[in-house]
Amino acid sequence: MEILIALHSGFCVGVERAFRIALETAEASKSAYMLGNLVHNKLVVERLKSFGVKTVSDISEIPTGAKGILIISAHGVAPDVYEKAKGKRLEVIDTTCPWVKKAQKIAKEFSDEGRLVIIVGDKGHPEVKGIVGWSGGKAVVVEEQKDLERLGLAPETPVGILAQTTQPEAHFAAMVSALKKIVGDVREYDTICGATTKRQSAAIELARKVDLVLVIGDQLSANTKRLTELCAKTGTETHQIETVAELNLKWLAGKKKVGITAGASTPEWVIKDILDKLKKL
Numbered sequence: 686m687e688i689l690i691a692l693h694s695g696f697c698v699g700v701e702r703a704f705r706i707a708l709e710t711a712e713a714s715k716s717a718y719m720l721g722n723l724v725h726n727k728l729v730v731e732r733l734k735s736f737g738v739k740t741v742s743d744i745s746e747i748p749t750g751a752k753g754i755l756i757i758s759a760h761g762v763a764p765d766v767y768e769k770a771k772g773k774r775l776e777v778i779d780t781t782c783p784w785v786k787k788a789q790k791i792a793k794e795f796s797d798e799g800r801l802v803i804i805v806g807d808k809g810h811p812e813v814k815g816i817v818g819w820s821g822g823k824a825v826v827v828e829e830q831k832d833l834e835r836l837g838l839a840p841e842t843p844v845g846i847l848a849q850t851t852q853p854e855a856h857f858a859a860m861v862s863a864l865k866k867i868v869g870d871v872r873e874y875d876t877i878c879g880a881t882t883k884r885q886s887a888a889i890e891l892a893r894k895v896d897l898v899l900v901i902g903d904q905l906s907a908n909t910k911r912l913t914e915l916c917a918k919t920g921t922e923t924h925q926i927e928t929v930a931e932l933n934l935k936w937l938a939g940k941k942k943v944g945i946t947a948g949a950s951t952p953e954w955v956i957k958d959i960l961d962k963l964k965k966l
């Protein structure tokens with residue numbers, strides 16, 4: 686059995702940076718609080734916890750006067766979180782990925798221009814919620830073309846459209862062109878990050894060469910889920926697993942070439958465990 690590994694697998698630069706900063710912060714302070722998960726990967730979150738970082742789902746959970754440090758995740762947050770942190774006298778360590786910052790800035794610009802802000806992305810994702818906050822809370826989130834139709838937009842509505850950073854390029858392009866058939870005044874900004882595009886193209890290329898693709902990453906990770914969908918679309922058998930314990934040996938029966946790719950939030954040590962197991966087989 687041959688094992689092929691996709692280019693651009695595992696931690697992207699944004700996650701690598703966020704993880705490094707969070708670890709450095711934990712080493713320097715005994716009262717570091719993480720707002721939400723640094724990234725969507727349980728193993729990364731557990732590793733930070735083992736370094737003493739306390740995870741809170743809302744800033745209100747941090748006691749007033751705690752004099753701690755608030756770590757903001759790579760997904761970013763809405764502007765009111767910075768205000769609340771100030772109110773609680775928390776020092777903010779901001780690991781928001783620069784690509785996400787860019788999307789936040791564009792949402793604000795569109796909103797300041799008086800446009801309806803449309804974000805193509807996953808409604809419940811923290812990155813998207815943060816971007817909505819930067820639009821003044823007024824942005825609408827759409828996933829598919831039928832969501833655009835449901836908005837019932839008047840043809841003269843000025844609109845600005847952008848994407849969650851992990852959306853596939855082709856999907857965003859299709860959404861923009863569908864929007865342009867509904868309204869006349871559209872400003873678009875492709876906020877998809879370069880790392881995502883490269884990872885997705887490499888995964889598709891790999892899937893076309895192998896009999897089985899294993900996508901490694903947390904089920905909550907939007908970019909990993911997207912990789913799984915894109916690989917499966919090529920027609921090659923594809924499974925997403927979080928750890929080596931989920932590797933089903935039956936999938937490997939009769940397979941000559943197995944491809945491996947991993948989401949941007951998947952740590953190196955998890956990929957290595959799975960590769961070691963496959964190599965032993």
Ligand code: SF4
Nearest residue numbers: 697699782784850878
């Ligand atoms: S996937 Fe892109 S936007 Fe998200 S953290 Fe990584 S580099 Fe940043």
